[in-house]
Amino acid sequence: MPLPPRTADPAPAPPPPGALTPRAQGVARILLVVGLAALGLWVLHPFLPALAWAVILAIALWPLYARAERRWPPGRHNLLLPSLFTLGVALVFLLPLVVLGIEAAREAHDVVALARSAEQTGLPVPEVLSRVPFGAQASAWWAANLSHPQAGADLLHHLDKSTALGLSRSLGAQIVRRSVLFGFSLVALFFLFRDGKLVTAQVLTASARLFGPRGERVARQMVASVHGTVDGLVLVGLGVGVVLGIVYYFAGVPHPVLLGALTAVAAMIPFGAPLVFGAAALVLLAAGSVVPAAVVVVAGFVVTFAADHFVRPALIGGTTQLPFLWVLLGILGGVETFGLLGLFLGPAVMAALILLWREFTGGDAQAA
Numbered sequence: 433m434p435l436p437p438r439t440a441d442p443a444p445a446p447p448p449p450g451a452l453t454p455r456a457q458g459v460a461r462i463l464l465v466v467g468l469a470a471l472g473l474w475v476l477h478p479f480l481p482a483l484a485w486a487v488i489l490a491i492a493l494w495p496l497y498a499r500a501e502r503r504w505p506p507g508r509h510n511l512l513l514p515s516l517f518t519l520g521v522a523l524v525f526l527l528p529l530v531v532l533g534i535e536a537a538r539e540a541h542d543v544v545a546l547a548r549s550a551e552q553t554g555l556p557v558p559e560v561l562s563r564v565p566f567g568a569q570a571s572a573w574w575a576a577n578l579s580h581p582q583a584g585a586d587l588l589h590h591l592d593k594s595t596a597l598g599l600s601r602s603l604g605a606q607i608v609r610r611s612v613l614f615g616f617s618l619v620a621l622f623f624l625f626r627d628g629k630l631v632t633a634q635v636l637t638a639s640a641r642l643f644g645p646r647g648e649r650v651a652r653q654m655v656a657s658v659h660g661t662v663d664g665l666v667l668v669g670l671g672v673g674v675v676l677g678i679v680y681y682f683a684g685v686p687h688p689v690l691l692g693a694l695t696a697v698a699a700m701i702p703f704g705a706p707l708v709f710g711a712a713a714l715v716l717l718a719a720g721s722v723v724p725a726a727v728v729v730v731a732g733f734v735v736t737f738a739a740d741h742f743v744r745p746a747l748i749g750g751t752t753q754l755p756f757l758w759v760l761l762g763i764l765g766g767v768e769t770f771g772l773l774g775l776f777l778g779p780a781v782m783a784a785l786i787l788l789w790r791e792f793t794g795g796d797a798q799a800a
Contacts, residue, residue: 481773482613486620488776489521490628491655492662497625514625518618525614528693646791650784657754657783661776664748665763668739669700676709679731683724685712700775702763705736748779758782 476483497517506513624631639647677692685691691712698704709732716725745756759779766778 479613479616482617483620484773484777485617486624488658488662488773489617489621490624491658492666493517493521494628495659497628510626514622517625518622521621522618532690532693646788649791650787653783653787654780657748657780658776660748660754661763661779664744664759665700665775668743668747669698669705670696672696672699672705672735672739675735676705676728676732679728680709680712683712683716683728684721685716685724685728699736699739701767702740702760706732754779754783754786758786 473480497513500513500517504513635651636648639651643650673692673694673696676695677688680688680691691708695705695708698708709728713725713728713732716722716728745759748754748756748759759782762778762780762782763775764778766774766776766781768774770777
């Protein structure tokens with residue numbers, strides 16, 4: 433079948449009078465893009481932490497989601513599997529909060545009874561003060577200042593109604609704000625699960641056009657850092673919490689499940705777990721259980737030493753080939769700068785910087 437004759441391309445239309453030069457138009461386009469990007473960030477800045485959490489959760493759970501997607505291929509609208517994964521993430525965060533709320537409600541009666549007893553009879557001198565250095569002086573000060581009824585009443589009157597009302601309003605506002613951000617994170621996570629492949633392809637295309645092959649390598653390194661940080665911080669922290677929760681149970685610490693959960697959360701931050709198992713040891717020491725308190729302290733230091741010096745460096749540094757010193761600095765600096773979100777952003781930034789440094793000093797082939 434013969435092809436039709438090729439027609440000549442139409443000549444480009446002449447620019448309108450007063451139009452900018454091509455170079456000036458390019459500068460104007462760049463300024464327009466930068467201005468719109470800055471305006472978009474300014475509009476979205478209250479929700480940027482929620483978006484960042486959604487991205488981190490999507491990256492951390494994507495291998496599991498991809499395996500489930502291969503096992504149960506999505507339908508035409510692809511709604512069921514993203515909904516189930518998003519619901520699972522919501523339950524993982526909400527169920528511990530419900531358990532903590534139930535425990536707090538159960539303890540509220542004891543706290544109220546203690547407050548009434550302190551107002552009527554004062555606070556008795558703890559027996560543990562007689563067993564610690566300078567215990568006699570501490571016991572004498574306690575008996576003089578806190579053991580009589582007037583002291584308990586004065587202590588409670590310092591918490592006036594206006595202060596309590598202000599604290600309750602501030603706490604209520606923070607709870608509402610955190611709840612809204614958490615809901616927004618879940619909505620964003622649902623769409624990331626549903627359109628994850630499309631978003632990944634767009635990000636890789638944009639990074640290749642902007643930065644070339646180096647952009648894709650940096651993106652993959654940051655993703656690997658998030659995976660390693662999740663394994664090294666979250667999973668190891670949960671393991672530390674489970675082990676020390678068992679130790680709390682056999683040592684006779686009150687509420688071992690609750691303290692184990694708090695230990696797991698604190699163990700996700702370097703050097704955070706000693707604060708919790710140290711408090712548990714003090715509770716045992718106050719009750720006169722010296723040997724169980726020593727067991728809790730020794731077991732806590734042994735478990736956290738093994739987790740911080742052997743397990744975490746292998747999981748985090750082994751994934752990204754990042755020295756553990758830079759992992760530690762990234763975690764601590766990230767927490768200082770971004771709060772809890774910095775646990776994952778800090779190591780990701782350090783991993784990208786180390787990759788760029790290796791490319792600069794050793795060549796692209798060695799870094800690749």
